[in-house]
Amino acid sequence: MSPAFAVIHTTVASLEITGQGRPPGLFSRQTRASISSLQHSPRATMVSNKLLCAFFFTPLGQGLFRCKTCGLDRKQVAGSGYSNLLAHLAGKHEGYEAQFASFQNNSNRPLQSFGLVPEEASHLFQWIQWIVMRNMPIHEVEDPLTRAMSKLQPVTVKAVKKCMEGIATNIGQKLEKELGKLFGLMFDGWTHAGVHYIAVFAVYEADGDLRVPLLGLSPLADGTQTADAHVQMFGNILDVYNKTVDMVTFVVGDNCATNQSVATKMGVPLVGCASHRFNLAVNKVLAPHEDLLAEVNTLMVELRKENNFAELKKHTELLPVKRNVTRWSSTFTMVQRYIRIRGEIKKVDAVEDLIPTGAKHRKLVALFEHLKKFESVCLRLQRDSTDMAEVRLMFDALIADYPVMAEHLKVTAKIVHTPAFETGVAKVIAGSPLPSAEESELKCFEVSQSTGKKRKEREDDYASLLLQGAGKKKRTARAKQYVPLAKLVPPTSNTVERLFSQCKLVLTPQRRSMLPASFEQLSFLRVNRDMWNVSTVVSVSSEETL
Numbered sequence: 143m144s145p146a147f148a149v150i151h152t153t154v155a156s157l158e159i160t161g162q163g164r165p166p167g168l169f170s171r172q173t174r175a176s177i178s179s180l181q182h183s184p185r186a187t188m189v190s191n192k193l194l195c196a197f198f199f200t201p202l203g204q205g206l207f208r209c210k211t212c213g214l215d216r217k218q219v220a221g222s223g224y225s226n227l228l229a230h231l232a233g234k235h236e237g238y239e240a241q242f243a244s245f246q247n248n249s250n251r252p253l254q255s256f257g258l259v260p261e262e263a264s265h266l267f268q269w270i271q272w273i274v275m276r277n278m279p280i281h282e283v284e285d286p287l288t289r290a291m292s293k294l295q296p297v298t299v300k301a302v303k304k305c306m307e308g309i310a311t312n313i314g315q316k317l318e319k320e321l322g323k324l325f326g327l328m329f330d331g332w333t334h335a336g337v338h339y340i341a342v343f344a345v346y347e348a349d350g351d352l353r354v355p356l357l358g359l360s361p362l363a364d365g366t367q368t369a370d371a372h373v374q375m376f377g378n379i380l381d382v383y384n385k386t387v388d389m390v391t392f393v394v395g396d397n398c399a400t401n402q403s404v405a406t407k408m409g410v411p412l413v414g415c416a417s418h419r420f421n422l423a424v425n426k427v428l429a430p431h432e433d434l435l436a437e438v439n440t441l442m443v444e445l446r447k448e449n450n451f452a453e454l455k456k457h458t459e460l461l462p463v464k465r466n467v468t469r470w471s472s473t474f475t476m477v478q479r480y481i482r483i484r485g486e487i488k489k490v491d492a493v494e495d496l497i498p499t500g501a502k503h504r505k506l507v508a509l510f511e512h513l514k515k516f517e518s519v520c521l522r523l524q525r526d527s528t529d530m531a532e533v534r535l536m537f538d539a540l541i542a543d544y545p546v547m548a549e550h551l552k553v554t555a556k557i558v559h560t561p562a563f564e565t566g567v568a569k570v571i572a573g574s575p576l577p578s579a580e581e582s583e584l585k586c587f588e589v590s591q592s593t594g595k596k597r598k599e600r601e602d603d604y605a606s607l608l609l610q611g612a613g614k615k616k617r618t619a620r621a622k623q624y625v626p627l628a629k630l631v632p633p634t635s636n637t638v639e640r641l642f643s644q645c646k647l648v649l650t651p652q653r654r655s656m657l658p659a660s661f662e663q664l665s666f667l668r669v670n671r672d673m674w675n676v677s678t679v680v681s682v683s684s685e686e687t688l
Contacts, residue, residue, distance in 0.1 A: 191224040265294040267676040308682030318383045328394040330638035347627040356669035369403035397557045411560035416533045416633040423547040424470040441496045457486040474513045531571035533633040587628035
């Protein structure tokens with residue numbers, strides 16, 4: 143049964159209006175039955191009149207269409223359907239439906255590949271893409287000024303919303319098929335305007351590549367941030383895709399106590415975010431220098447005040463940067479900026495007493511050399527191509543250079559929830575043998591081989607050993623094989639962090655009244671942008687009259 147995102151958004155929106163949260167088991171049996179009957183209704187399987195007319199007619203503009211078969215022109219007023227064009231086909235070209243069906247059956251190429259995309263569908267796609275990717279309010283499509291500046295055909299808010307729901311449903315159907323029975327989850331939380339959202343991504347392999355699409359972005363019921371609330375939300379989201387929590391193989395998130403409890407309750411390993419661990423380790427290194435860094439931060443805060451800022455701007459275009467104590471990388475940026483504009487800062491008389499002395503400045507320069515090393519590691523961790531084996535190599539090298547980091551970076555650190563799983567994945571990537579404990583953690587990734595094939599291989603190996611060993615029988619251990627996903631397990635949850643950075647651009651002060659359901663839909667389409675295109679809009683339009 144296919145997921146129905148349109149139903150999800152409508153249901154959640156109605157619950158939010160009445161003050162209720164997302165209930166456990168969002169879909170009842172009756173709801174699922176109605177969804178299934180809708181998806182298999184005759185209307186959904188009918189040949190679209192739009193595609194028929196696009197196949198047999200060439201638009202000439204001004205409501206005129208030329209028949210490709212006989213060359214006659216026919217007029218069809220916009221917004222009045224396709225009755226005149228279809229009447230021409232029925233009266234002048236008997237068997238046109240069979241001709242169209244024969245073309246579809248004998249061609250592996252969709253109509254869209256021949257340029258047979260209805261103009262209105264193409265324009266609707268452009269409107270939706272503009273709204274989703276540029277964070278525009280939906281009502282902009284009806285704004286007179288917006289329409290005056292655009293060459294696209296005018297559309298209504300109702301048409302855009304209905305098409306967006308159809309696109310979301312289409313993506314959901316694809317995800318249900320692609321997820322299969324072996325996948326993980328990546329998640330994290332974000333609080334905005336008093337609402338705590340949880341973003342849930344799927345982690346799976348398709349055609350040898352890692353896929354991390356967004357599954358859901360919803361507020362926790364009643365604002366409860368317990369492990370049980372997280373597990374319940376995972377179940378509700380996975381239920382939309384006809385999956386269960388029992389199918390989850392691993393979870394990826396930061397190393398906080400709540401996430402560790404979530405993994406324990408689900409009975410799966412937690413891959414602690416390597417970037418989060420590294421951030422904690424760097425803070426450990428910077429702790430002895432906290433007083434010096436605090437002085438620089440105080441200086442930067444003073445330089446940001448109006449009078450001092452105006453004076454500094456006379457000498458440099460570079461702005462003072464203060465740090466965020468929860469992000470060590472902001473410390474790197476602050477110290478880098480201080481060193482870069484120290485000469486210009488000296489020209490601001492009001493902050494003269496706050497400028498570090500020569501001795502302190504030399505200490506900051508020396509510290510900055512270490513910060514540059516940490517910054518390079520931080521950037522490497524943010525790459526999508528970085529795997530767990532590379533992370534392990536970098537962490538081991540960092541521990542050798544900075545032993546104080548071992549508390550957070552070593553394999554057996556207390557912050558690590560499932561060390562055997564993480565080291566096992568790293569060894570699978572490196573092609574190293576796994577001890578029994580790590581093999582046990584990665585058992586879900588093992589490739590099953592048929593008994594007959596194994597017996598044949600054993601017979602061949604035995605015969606070879608007889609010839610090589612002068613009749614002496616030898617037994618060799620066979621290396622276990624693992625599915626490709628075992629090598630693709632992401633070492634960080636930076637994908638979720640990037641999403642939250644984008645969310646800040648959507649939930650601006652002017653759009654705080656946006657319902658969580660609408661916010662979820664926009665984020666879903668934006669993150670999964672590679673899963674829909676103009677052909678998706680045509681497909682949705684063929685099932686529903688916009």
